[in-house]
Amino acid sequence: MPTIKDVARKAGVSVGTVSRVLSKNESVKQPLKERVLAAMKELDYKPNLAARALRTNSIDVIGLVVPDITNPFFSQLAKNIEMEAAKRGHSVMLANSHDDAEAEQTQIAALLDRAVCGVIVVATSDGGQTHKADVPIVSLDRRFGPYPLVATDHFDGSAKIADHLVGLGHRRIAYIAGPQSMEVARQRREGFVARIKALSTPEDPITLTVHEGHFDYDSGEDIGRSILKDTSQETRPTAIAAASDQQAIGVLRCARDLKIAIPADLSVTGFDDIALAALVVPRLTTLRQPIEQLAGSAVARIFAGEAAADEAIAGEIVVRESTGNIPNS
Amino acid sequence: MPTIKDVARKAGVSVGTVSRVLSKNESVKQPLKERVLAAMKELDYKPNLAARALRTNSIDVIGLVVPDITNPFFSQLAKNIEMEAAKRGHSVMLANSHDDAEAEQTQIAALLDRAVCGVIVVATSDGGQTHKADVPIVSLDRRFGPYPLVATDHFDGSAKIADHLVGLGHRRIAYIAGPQSMEVARQRREGFVARIKALSTPEDPITLTVHEGHFDYDSGEDIGRSILKDTSQETRPTAIAAASDQQAIGVLRCARDLKIAIPADLSVTGFDDIALAALVVPRLTTLRQPIEQLAGSAVARIFAGEAAADEAIAGEIVVRESTGNIPNS
DNA sequence: CTGAAAGCGCTTACAG
DNA sequence: CTGAAAGCGCTTACAG
Secondary structure: OOOHHHHHHHHOOOHHHHHHHHOOOOOOOHHHHHHHHHHHHHHOOOOOHHHHHHHHOOOOEEEEEEOOOOOHHHHHHHHHHHHHHHHOOOEEEEEEOOOOHHHHHHHHHHHHHOOOOOEEEOOOOOOOOOOOOOOOEEEEOOOOOOOOEEEEOHHHHHHHHHHHHHHOOOOEEEEEEOOOOOHHHHHHHHHHHHHHHHHOOOOOOOEEEEEEOOOOHHHHHHHHHHHHOOOOOOOOOOEEEEOOHHHHHHHHHHHHHOOOOOOOOOEEEOOEOOHHHHOOOOOOEEEEOOHHHHHHHHHHHHHHOOOOOOEEEOOEEEOOOOOOOOOOO | OOOHHHHHHHHOOOHHHHHHHHOOOOOOOHHHHHHHHHHHHHHOOOOOHHHHHHHHOOOOEEEEEEOOOOOHHHHHHHHHHHHHHHHOOOEEEEEEOOOOHHHHHHHHHHHHHOOOOOEEEOOOOOOOOOOOOOOOEEEEOOOOOOOOEEEEOHHHHHHHHHHHHHHOOOOEEEEEEOOOOOHHHHHHHHHHHHHHHHHOOOOOOOEEEEEEOOOOHHHHHHHHHHHHOOOOOOOOOOEEEEOOHHHHHHHHHHHHHOOOOOOOOOEEEOOEOOHHHHOOOOOOEEEEOOHHHHHHHHHHHHHHOOOOOOEEEOOEEEOOOOOOOOOOO
């Protein structure tokens, strides 16, 4: 492997000059610059990144720690972060915390040891220690320690779902919430409840029941079943809004078991817009999280280098087949 | 950040000695060693990895390039590779090739530039250039260039599926293959066809039709529809084996549309055992790829440091609800 | 077994 | 605008 010295010799300049054309910003005069560039090309020179890292104490690598890369939402995030990073010539180092706060600490520390230029963490849970790092750390999707959070505007997203359902004529609605120990679950619920309250009037009241569960399929199926065991069309909810697509898909399953037609007899909504949402039968109406923007903003913050305020990015409702007008009764 | 020098001073030894206890292998006498260890702990010393990398020209990082981390199979692989690497104190640098051979080249080169200690590549397609690297490169799942391949034994896996179906009494079987330009698709088809041929006898003949498609949902749905448009129970296949779970799930969809009961009227099998396979209704019988072993073997090869032969790891059939005895007729 | 010293390949004040 | 030189924090022959 040729070094900067070889290039300098071949171009007949000093290594300092070569280094300066490498970093572009310095003003090396045109003729010299060209000689250097030519020498680099001829030698097929590639800078030794480790040497550069030693000097500058930072490498063109962004650290990313997610609870589980196998979760489709996180892998989407990872993909977009990797693309954003690549655009700027950076790589990403990936770590899984396996939903374990301790492992999360270890992983972040390991990343920091490697002198990454910043780390993006999707926290295992709300909380998280402070790290003594002189590079930016940003929380994505789920708040981590004292670091600024980039996330979907869950409150607003849920409100959009509420608008959609009420607009369709639904007046008896059930909401399946996520675990209220999680900030995101609380925000989604609060956004939904608040909008329903605002829309409900004495002349045209809306009945809302809230059921807390986990974010997964089974939880949706179980809670859905308990909601739908009321077989009276007169009193049973005409719409179920779930705090996650997985829950909503669980509801779809149990509705099928119960021979309840969707959306004819019941409207169902999710939240996230995972890939499966568009594949399931019927296709799920949901709120799409703005993954590209989330990734873009998180990466931008790493490059901005300085802490900034939290950012809530609005999602978009995508209306598919699982919602429809209130059943005639 | 304290450096090795600070530790040396505090322990009253030379930096060489500190370095030697750091690398463990050298024989530093017990009393000295303890003083050094104590000094390191007291100072909360952490080695500067960039400096080490500069000297040794390699870092404790494995490069991984996948076509698309969003693909559940690849994300499973990534997760397991990351875990294996972590066990040995290594991190992984992740890159997506976006199914583009050129991007793949670029990504591998970038990883190599970063002096990773090896790279694992899940190729975009068969083919792939040779890289001039002095670290191990191994192909995983899909063959990349001249590098040794670690993959599921697709041939054997398909044969297991064939055994299962024939054992259930099926004698009219359709096979949906993947694109025959891909080695894995060919192996799966060949394994299936060969076993069926071996099992078919003049007294008890098996009819097999093969249909080539892509590996995705839509392809499965389309081909399934064309197979099942023959509505005669007498001549229509009683089982469809697909070369991927996605195809099989597509078949499930179209069977539902066509009001064909599974497994009462038709058995369906997939290949891969993606998470969705266990979620779909009815749950899919499929061949589970040995992801942990694949990841483990790939990582082990990086550490072994030397090229080795290809390795085919046997998968395991997982029987669920989508297969059953041949319909009585 | 331990120390002194060279050197990995860069970047960056400091001169000129 | 360019060069000479110091130094980033390690590792590793080389002596002793």
